[in-house]
Amino acid sequence: MKYLDEYRDPVLARRLLDELRATATRPWRIMEVCGGQTHTLVRQGIDELLPAGMRMIHGPGCPVCVTPLETLDRAVVIAARPGVILTSFGDMLRVPGTRTDLLSLRARGADVRVVYAPMDAVRLASAHPDRQVVFLAVGFETTAPANAMAVLHAARLGLPNFTMLVSHVLVPPAMTALLQDPACEVQAFLAAGHVCAVMGWREYEPIAAHYRVPIVVTGFEPLDLLEGILMAVAQLEAGRYEVENQYARAVRRTGNTAAQDAVRRVFRVTDRSWRGIGHLPSSGLELAQEYSRFDAARRFRVDGLRPAEDAECIAGAVLTGAKLPTDCPAYGTRCTPRHPLGAPMVSSEGTCAAFHAAGRTRTRSTT
Amino acid sequence: MSALCPAPLHEDEVVLLGHGAGGRLSAELLDRLILPALDGGPGPMEDAALLPGYRELVMSTDSFVVSPLFFPGGDIGSLAVHGTVNDLAMRGAWPLALSVSFIAEEGLPLTELRSVAVSLGKAAQQVGVPVITGDTKVVGRGAADRLFVNTTGIGRRHGSLHPSAALARPGDAVLLSGPIGLHGITVLSTREGLGFEADIASDTRPLHRLVAALAPLGAAVHVLRDPTRGGLAAALNEIARDSRVAVEIEEPAVPVPQAVASACDMLGLDPLVVANEGCLVAFVTADAAEEALTALRSLPEGARAVRIGEVLPEGPAARVTLRTLVGARRIVDMPLGEQLPRIC
Numbered sequence: 262m263k264y265l266d267e268y269r270d271p272v273l274a275r276r277l278l279d280e281l282r283a284t285a286t287r288p289w290r291i292m293e294v295c296g297g298q299t300h301t302l303v304r305q306g307i308d309e310l311l312p313a314g315m316r317m318i319h320g321p322g323c324p325v326c327v328t329p330l331e332t333l334d335r336a337v338v339i340a341a342r343p344g345v346i347l348t349s350f351g352d353m354l355r356v357p358g359t360r361t362d363l364l365s366l367r368a369r370g371a372d373v374r375v376v377y378a379p380m381d382a383v384r385l386a387s388a389h390p391d392r393q394v395v396f397l398a399v400g401f402e403t404t405a406p407a408n409a410m411a412v413l414h415a416a417r418l419g420l421p422n423f424t425m426l427v428s429h430v431l432v433p434p435a436m437t438a439l440l441q442d443p444a445c446e447v448q449a450f451l452a453a454g455h456v457c458a459v460m461g462w463r464e465y466e467p468i469a470a471h472y473r474v475p476i477v478v479t480g481f482e483p484l485d486l487l488e489g490i491l492m493a494v495a496q497l498e499a500g501r502y503e504v505e506n507q508y509a510r511a512v513r514r515t516g517n518t519a520a521q522d523a524v525r526r527v528f529r530v531t532d533r534s535w536r537g538i539g540h541l542p543s544s545g546l547e548l549a550q551e552y553s554r555f556d557a558a559r560r561f562r563v564d565g566l567r568p569a570e571d572a573e574c575i576a577g578a579v580l581t582g583a584k585l586p587t588d589c590p591a592y593g594t595r596c597t598p599r600h601p602l603g604a605p606m607v608s609s610e611g612t613c614a615a616f617h618a619a620g621r622t623r624t625r626s627t628t
Numbered sequence: 629m630s631a632l633c634p635a636p637l638h639e640d641e642v643v644l645l646g647h648g649a650g651g652r653l654s655a656e657l658l659d660r661l662i663l664p665a666l667d668g669g670p671g672p673m674e675d676a677a678l679l680p681g682y683r684e685l686v687m688s689t690d691s692f693v694v695s696p697l698f699f700p701g702g703d704i705g706s707l708a709v710h711g712t713v714n715d716l717a718m719r720g721a722w723p724l725a726l727s728v729s730f731i732a733e734e735g736l737p738l739t740e741l742r743s744v745a746v747s748l749g750k751a752a753q754q755v756g757v758p759v760i761t762g763d764t765k766v767v768g769r770g771a772a773d774r775l776f777v778n779t780t781g782i783g784r785r786h787g788s789l790h791p792s793a794a795l796a797r798p799g800d801a802v803l804l805s806g807p808i809g810l811h812g813i814t815v816l817s818t819r820e821g822l823g824f825e826a827d828i829a830s831d832t833r834p835l836h837r838l839v840a841a842l843a844p845l846g847a848a849v850h851v852l853r854d855p856t857r858g859g860l861a862a863a864l865n866e867i868a869r870d871s872r873v874a875v876e877i878e879e880p881a882v883p884v885p886q887a888v889a890s891a892c893d894m895l896g897l898d899p900l901v902v903a904n905e906g907c908l909v910a911f912v913t914a915d916a917a918e919e920a921l922t923a924l925r926s927l928p929e930g931a932r933a934v935r936i937g938e939v940l941p942e943g944p945a946a947r948v949t950l951r952t953l954v955g956a957r958r959i960v961d962m963p964l965g966e967q968l969p970r971i972c
Contacts, residue, residue, distance in 0.1 A: 271880055274954040306956020352896070368642045377820060377895075483953055598964050599652065609896035618898075620949075620959020 268482030277487035278310055285494050288314030290446045292439070292582055294432060295453035296323035296610025297481050303615040305483045311490070318446060318582035319615075321435050322453055324400040325352045325608035326580060327535040330568040332428045333358040336397050339426070339561045340371045346389065348382040349397035351375045352608045357601055359569050379404075379411035379425075386415065386423035395557045398425045403455040405429050405546060406520035409527035412548070412555050424557035429546035430533055432456050433464050438541050439581060440472045447582065449493040451479040451486070454508035459524075461516025465504045473502045480508040527552050536604060537577035574603035579612050586613040587623045648970075650857025651901075651963035672794040672870035675718040675853065676783070684787075685724075688715035689780040695970045697744060697775055699818040701810070701829030702905075704777055705748030707972060710832050710905060711856070712781040713755050717836040718852045718908065720789030720843070723757040729778040730762075734769045744775060755834045757781070788846030789839070795850040796871035800939040801917035803910040805838055805930045806831065808860055809888035811972075812902035817891060827887040831906030838908060838930045841923040848916035853909045856972060858963050861900040863909055864948045865962040874943025877960070878951045881936045900950075901963040903972060911939065 293299055299319045302308045308317045321327055337358050340347035347363065354363040354373060367373040372392075376382050379396055386394035398408045408425065415423040432453065439445055452465055457478045469476045475496035479489030489507040496503065506512055524546070533545025548556045570576075573591045578584035586592050586605070596602040598617060605611035646653040658673070676688035692708045702710075713723045728748065732741060752759050810831040817824035835854060842849050851871070855863035860882070868875045884892075884899045892899045906929065912920045917935060924930030943949075948960040 266886075269953050271953045271955070278954065304958065305952045305954050306958050307954055309956050310954060364644070368644050377822065487954075618961060620961055 268480070268484045270484065274483055274487060277484065277491060281487065281491050281494060282312045284491065284498060285312040285315055286498060288316065289448055289494055289497050290316050290318055291449045291451065291490060291493050292318040292320045292447040293451040293479070293486070294320040294322040294436065295456070295481075296326070296608065296612065296615075297455070298322075298451060298453065298479065298486060299612050300610060300615045301481055301483060301486055303619045303621070306619070307483065307486060317490075319579070319612040320582060321439070321535070321538060321580040322401065322432065323580070323605060323608050323610040323612070324404070324430065325356055326576065326604040326611050327430055327538060328353070328356070328399045328428045328604070329534045329536050330359060330570060331534075331566055332426060334360075334566050334568050335558065335563050336395075336426055337361060337363060337366060338563045338566070339395055339557060340366055340373050342561065344392055346372045346374060346385060346392050346394045347397065348374045348376045348385065348394060349399070350377075352610070353397055353399060355601070355607045356604045357571070357607070359567070379408045380414065383411050383415050383418070383420065383423055386420050387418060390422060393422050393424070393560075395561075396423075396425045398427045398429065401430055401432055401453070401456050402460045402524070403453070403458075405524045405528065406459055406517070409523040412527045412552050413523065415555060416552065424555050424560050425548065426557040427528070427547055428533075429528065430535060431530070431544050431546065433468060434541050434544035435535065435538070436468055438538070440468070440474065442581070444583065447474070449475040449477070449497055451489045451493065452476050454478055454480040454485070454512060457508065457512045457516065459517050459520050461514050462504045462506065462512070463514060469502050469504050475502045476504045478504070478506045478508050478512050480511065537580045539577075571602040576603035576605050579605050586616040587621055589613075593617060593622070646964065649963070650862055650903075653964060654857075655962075672792060673866070674793055675715040676721065678719075679782070684785045686716055686719045686721045686783050686785060687781070688712055689778065690715060691776060691778040692972060693773070693776050693970050694815060694972050695773055696815075696819055697740060699815050699830055700825050701814060702832040703744060703747050704775060705744040705746070706751040707832050707905060708777040708779045709748055709751035709755060709757075710834050711972060712779040713757060714835045714854045714905075714908075716781050716783035717834075717839040718791065718854055719783070719785065720791050720839060720849070720852065721783030721785045722836055722840065723755060723781050723783045725760045725782050726752060726757055727780045728759050728762040730764045731772050731776040732764070732766050733772040733774050734766060736774050741775065744777070748777070751834075755836065786840065786843040789843050789849055790847070791849050791852040793851055793853065793867050793870040796867050796873050796875070796911045796939050797850060797913075798873060798939050798941045799914050800850055800911040801914050801920075801935055802864075802875060802877060802937040802939070803912060803917065803920055803924065803933060804860070804882065804907060804936045805835070805910070805924050805933045806907040807883040807885050807888070807932060808855065808904055808907065809884055809892065809899040809902040811905040812859070813888050813891045816895075822891070824887050824891040828885060831904055833906035833929055835906070835908050835929065837927055838924055841927055841930070842910065842920060845912065845916050845920055845923070848913045849910060849920070850913070851909070851911035854907065855904050855909055857903050859899070859901040859903055860909070861898070861948070861960050861963050864960065865946070867909075867911065868948050869946040872945035874940040874945065874947045874949070875937060876940050876943075876949045876951065877937030879953050881934055883932060883934060900960060905972065914938070
């Protein structure tokens with residue numbers, strides 16, 4: 262458990278900041294892909310201590326934020342049906358759907374439960390054979406192996422009452438999409454350490470080479486981020502564009518091959534709509550044919566979904582780093598964690614929530 | 629059912645779990661619904677109220693609905709004693725007497741009810757406060773979750789201590805009597821089987837002796853608060869609001885046990901909003917800070933007391949800021965509504 266203090270040492274942090282100031286000669290733009298990294302940056306105020314002109318662009322790596330509205334609306338309809346127990350991670354429950362969120366549905370009597378692991382949902386299905394247990398499976402490559410294992414376990418148990426509403430997304434296609442946008446300002450990426458712990462970093466090598474962009478696999482503690490930023494800046498200053506690994510204590514190049522195998526067995530790559538970003542080819546996972554009996558979208562036919570985003574929410578621009586939460590006229594007024602208009606204000610990985618929790622105001626973060 | 633009518637539009641029409649979490653939602657419920665109905669007057673919301681007509685007597689009541697009933701470090705019985713004793717103590721009072729009410733669900737094993745009652749009696753004895761009246765009700769299966777307990781207490785203030793959430797002043801030192809986050813994480817971990825409870829225990833304990841140790845400092849003690857629901861973040865925000873001052877704390881100075889920090893990381897929680905049941909925050913004049921720390925550290929329950937911050941000489945009223953590990957400054961907001969229901 263000692264690792265936390267070691268990666269939160271204030272003296273080392275200041276030393277890294279000094280080194281960063283000594284290294285950076287230009288106003289570099291670096292994107293941290295993952296929302297967990299965004300929260301560390303904003304909670305610690307690291308982004309405000311960077312050398313003058315240098316900027317972190319907050320990326321799309323908040324799984325809750327990019328889960329399509331239609332999936333959420335579908336989950337709401339399924340959860341409202343008699344005999345259903347709908348399970349998901351806590352963050353997902355407060356995300357506003359077109360008409361309501363899952364937590365409000367629970368207050369009105371639906372059986373919606375927070376679980377901490379997908380296997381909890383399998384256990385619930387075992388314990389309640391008379392109920393249909395649905396797990397809302399969202400997330401990047403990080404959570405896919407555990408979800409795959411849950412499906413494999415349910416298959417072994419022969420559970421007829423367990424299904425998943427799958428909305429998995431993949432990081433590399435999103436990075437590629439961002440880089441292909443002519444307006445993209447990103448000059449280097451901090452790749453998400455947890456995603457790479459599963460997938461390794463081989464698939465990032467062609468991206469770094471093709472777009473001539475440094476990518477540093479980075480952890481989530483304050484010192485991890487400072488070191489990751491420093492490594493990215495060193496590459497930029499030297500004109501290099503390689504994949505480097507800051508998070509060596511958790512990540513190797515090939516990743517966790519056993520986890521990858523489980524994912525490949527249970528899921529297949531599919532096109533996916535990202536909330537706020539749009540349709541990205543081959544950017545998601547869905548259940549493979551062999552496991553389609555566990556697909557909640559098939560078991561529960563839901564017709565007539567008409568997802569409609571709040572007209573004022575600029576979640577898409579925030580998720581792609583084109584705008585800051587504080588650029589949004591609704592930020593902190595009509596849109597708060599209490600009354601969120603969009604998902605980034607809800608999730609613990611959402612950029613808007615990170616800004617709001619740290620008390621960022623318009624004047625403060627744009628100066 | 630069609631997708632067009634999944635649920636009514638506004639969540640605000642029913643009570644949400646978040647209304648009971650001690651954060652912004654709880655405050656809204658009090659301000660907009662409960663206080664107006666009771667003709668509640670203006671003024672700071674304190675942990676305990678002065679008994680009208682009696683200058684030295686204070687009164688407090690608290691209901692306990694924690695799930696599970698038993699957890700490492702305590703149970704609903706000891707918690708019910710400590711909670712009310714501590715609320716009295718935060719107004720500078722020594723507990724004189726308690727009342728206890730049980731609401732039990734049909735089917736609760738008598739052995740469990742006995743264990744809770746015995747633990748409650750033992751806790752009261754250790755505090756040195758008699759339980760002088762009580763009540764027991766039983767409701768049908770499903771009408772309560774096993775057992776709920778209410779305690780009400782009356783206390784007498786130490787002559788010289790008159791702390792109030794409205795008395796923080798610029799320059800005050802902010803002291804904390806012990807590590808944070810233990811109670812909330814222990815209860816959550818026990819209930820959900822997360823495994824952290826093997827390493828930690830709830831900090832539930834009476835704080836009246838700590839307050840008695842501060843009594844010689846008299847009027848130099850401006851505010852006392854036990855950061856229960858909503859954690860340190862809620863307690864500091866309430867004090868900053870009621871005293872109209874700016875409070876700043878130093879992140880490296882706030883003691884967060886490793887197991888709490890790890891659990892919070894995994895669950896995406898902020899230790900500052902996790903509930904405590906055995907520590908207090910004291911705002912004292914700067915020149916009394918060392919004496920107050922010595923007094924707190926003279927007792928086992930205050931052995932790890934530290935100074936965590938100060939009331940800024942000037943700054944926006946009602947604002948709490950934190951100097952982060954890397955030296956940046958961020959606002960510590962009032963929590964909305966904790967994600968850990970039924971921890972006390």
